Amino acid sequence: MTLRPPRRIPGITEMPPSAPGMRIGLFGGSFNPMHEGHLLVMEETLRRLDLHALWVLVTPGNPLKDNSTLPSLASRVTAARRLITDPRIRVTGLEAAKGFAFSWQTVDFLTSAMPDRRFVWIMGADSLADFHRWQRWRDMAAKIPIAVYVRPGAARRALASRAAAVLDHAQLDETDAALLAGSAAPAWIYLQGRQSALSSTAIRASRNRN
Incomplete structure (x- = not known):
């Protein structure tokens, strides 16, 4: 297991509160910066997956x-929190406190430490297209249900991806979205819906030009 040195930052890396039986979405990323497109995905998945909470x-x-040019974890967590008004959404840098370098480590830890919670991994379609490049992605898919939300221009690549082909047998119909959190992994769903053309890359490029 590859680990980073643990970095505990008060007010930034704490585990969000939860209770047994809760359905919790996990939405990971650099969020450099967080933007309205991210908020749209959170809003839609909270509603359609019938989640009690969502952890960013x-x-x-x-x-x-x-x-090399990534802003500090604390600054990105703080900036993300400023954008969020829904009390069900909590932003945390808990992976730093655990020294985790890869998403499968986070999933392995949370599902093992809190087996009485129902976790769902949330990703954009662009991430599904590259999911096969993630370390131990098959193990991750075997541990947690996955919700994939449509992203502009990424649908074809995502649904034709290696990961989509390997997990084809585990795909649920979109009409069963509310059942995903209670489904045994592997299970995943592709959600169509409202889209935003915003991207963190484009926002950073615009800032650099200005």
Whole structure:
């Protein structure tokens, strides 16, 4: 298991509160920065998956990207919290406190430590297209149901991806979205719906031009 040095930051890396039986969405990313497109995905998945809560997991750094210019974890967590008004959504940097470098470690820890919660991993369609590049992605899919939300221009790549083909047998119909959290993994669903063309990459590029 690859681990980073644990970094506990008061007020930033604590585990959000929860209770047995809760259905909790896990939405991970660098969030550099968080934007309205992210908020749209959170709003839609909370409603359609019938979740009690959604945890935004702000990663210390994406293993597949260059993190040399990534703002501090604390600044990204704080900025994300300013945008969120729904009390069911909690933003945390808990992966840093555990020293986790990969999403499968987070999933393994949470599902083992709290087996009486019903966790669902939430990702955009662009992430599904590259899911096969994630470390131990098959193990991750075997541990937690996954909700994939449509992203502009990513549908074809996502549904034709290696991961989609491997997990084809486990796909649920979109009309069964509310059942996903209670489904045994592997199970996943592709959600169509409202979309936003915003991206963190485009926002950063615009800021740099200005």
